Amino acid sequence: MTRPGPHLALLLLGSYRKLVDAAVRELADRGHDDVRPSLHYAMSAIDLGAESASELGRALSVSKQAAAKTIAVLVQRGWVAVEDDTADRRRRRLRVTDLGHRVMREGEAIFDDLRKAWAERIGDDELARLEELLTAFVGADTIRLESPGWIAAEQSSIAE
Template sequence: MSSDPPGFELPLRLFLGFRTLIDELHAELARQGHPDLRPMHGFVMQAIGTRGTTAAELGRRLGVSKQAAGKTVDTLERLGYVERASDPDDARRKIVRLTARGADSLTRSARVFDALRARWAETIGEDRLRAMEADLRTLTPHDVFRLDVPGWFGYQ
């Protein structure tokens, strides 16, 4: 009889670690003036980027339909995180871009993630955390900024 945990526990523990970090991030962002942000919004704003994008391109980046991307953009626009503007290169197209509030939320997110990482380092030790990060880099694809998670999760 093996003392190893069952294989299905590994993905659940990895996901639970992700979920723990994201839940703590959003609790802190709420305290810092961004109570309406949801995990999906972070992926969307990262996919919009600093230069902006069209709804069709946003859908492709996220792995979702243009309509699904548009609904999320509608929500973020209503909350003041993004705006739609005419494309300077093609007046027929609309560009979605971050507002100052959207950029602020991403800047704050980066700081909160740094603080959360530091807390994990305090809990398990910097050496163990660095080893875990190195092991995950070995085991996972090099493209850490895959934004197609919404589509992968079936958000359409």
């Protein structure tokens, strides 16, 4: 046992990575190579209404240039399609393809399975309690599920 503070951070990061690594590995086994969490969240944000690169950037709390790069990857894999916007000819409208939705559904199913496996080990109520505690810490009202980067952008009012 080391100092409790840094250890807690390590535990949180370790749990996240264990979960994500397992999901990425499992997704690869099912034929979807190299699905990064960020790609999943980007598609999710598009589905939730981020129709253009700029909007996606705002939704994910990253620059529009970063969003454009992510979109380029998604398009190249055939998970997202872009079309010209007839109403606003500057914009390029985004749409998750059927293939993209399939990848998302598989990813979600895998995460659900992993969560279930964890629940079986520590108990359903314990896991629910854990999620509750984490939610309380992260701030339930400001949580933006489509984004893995919302924390940094959030107004930082950590208890001190």
